[in-house]
Amino acid sequence: MAEISEKDNEKKGKAAAPVIPHPGESTQQGKAGRPFWSGSITIGLVNVPVRLHTMVRDLSVSFRLLHKADGQPLRYDRVCTKDDRVIPWAETVKGYEVRKGEYVIFEPEELKAIMPESNRKIRIEKFVFYLSLDPVYFETSYILTPDRSEEAYSLFVTALQDLGRAAIGTITLRTKEYPVVVHAYGGGLILTTLRYADEVTLPQAFITSADLPAPKEAELALAKRIINDLSGDFSMNDYHDRYREAVMNLIEKKLAGEKVVYAEPHPEEAKELMQALKETLSTLSAK
């Protein structure tokens, strides 16, 4: 679900380092993830129960910010811009900036009341030719797998495949409703969330093709020949994140011989936990 939520920096700063595959044994394909949503595709009165799996994961290298002097990770705090005090969560409220420094305040209940309700449905409204869809609106893709009924799923995949169509509909994930497209791919179904039209800027905003000069015939012929010469098949496997591989190699080296940051919690940090443990152990042994 991480791709969908607008991750706030607060959490990002605290998240543990992701499991990064060893560069030497990195597979070209991602692993099968666990489902994080289950519900059904509904087309009129017909239901196809499905689960949603993450399809895309970001493998970019992410570093944690440490205190140089003692190697300890830094924490992000919410600091009031007026008096520089750290503000506890309980004393925070959400505001929408309408003019510089002017905010409209929202109580959590107010926002909750207007949030779309998650109804565990992918509601299909129409079917279109998949190739007619404009990929500039595609946001994130997820894999749909059958949930209990493989028959309904298989029927839907085959029907879409045979007709070359994709289903257009909506899904509510967490607190946001997304337009989505569902299409058959690799023997299964893929759901792709779509950007709203006003979230995408089109080239027309910058360029009017009528204003561009018409190319000269000879130059165009040359350009086309070059393109033809370079035409061929393309495999995503030919591309690698070389920066990531270099960083992973460095990590290997550092792990092999050099300094590793080793954080040891101070006993007093877990004092309350240990106190609870002592008390519960004595309660349990008294029973």
Next chain:
Amino acid sequence: MAGDEGTGSKETLISDLTRVRFTNLDKIMYPPLHVTKKEVITYYIRVAPRLLPFLSDRPVTMHRFPDGMGEEDFYEKDAPQGTPEFVKIFSHYSGTADREVNFVVCNNLDTLIWLANLASLEIHITLSKTGAYESPDLLLFDIDPEPPLSFDDVIDVSFVVREHLEDTGILAYVKTSGKKGLHIVVPLRAGYRFGEVRDFAHRIGKNIAKDTSHVVSEFPRSRDPGTIFVDYLQNAQGKTMVAPYSLRGTPAATVSMPLQWDELKRGVRAEDFNIKTAISKKEEPWGGIFDNKQKIGK
């Protein structure tokens, strides 16, 4: 960099008091409340004397939130890789998984602490025990509202269910689910089959639905707006309910809280019972539940 949980972090805490190695204690589990994994583990340790009797000899389903509430979560029935030796395993065929599953059985404090350290915020239990897996020792009514009906309406209906049970001399216990609804639980004498328990619960649901227009007892109608669904379908082998005193993966860090019937009044909210308040409660509303096994009618 080995190990499942806490890869990339070597913040491990070891203590003589437990065989569990604590990892990532400062990880935020409930971002809205800033509750850390340390606090989650502390909660489970403190509530253990009340919770463990409900976990004993039952396969548990873990509902894990590795990156905290609000991030990706998943249910896990299988004992994960690296399960320590002190954790008891119950191998049984699971219909939903269509294979043999190695369930975790939480029979001791260390296992409970280990579950909490795995960020299994929620712990779900079966309605039967490993020794007689085909025979339920708990009957469950899962009562949930569909908007615009609310928790208050669920409270009203739960009292009707209780009346119907008491009319036939059956003692019922109630807890919040920690989310939208209430769970009514009846401890059962040995020897019942899931089928007959399910039929019995269904019959009560149907009787109530007959008299009360907004109560529904049939699954196809369970999501109708403005209804209260009295769900009997969880009374089946391998199905689970959230354990009493288990935390829930909700923004308010709610607890599935056992209550006295007279505490349950309109205006009570699931959020009243949470990681902070649940432990401070002195009485045990479900105390002695397993000494009160009930006989249910044919």
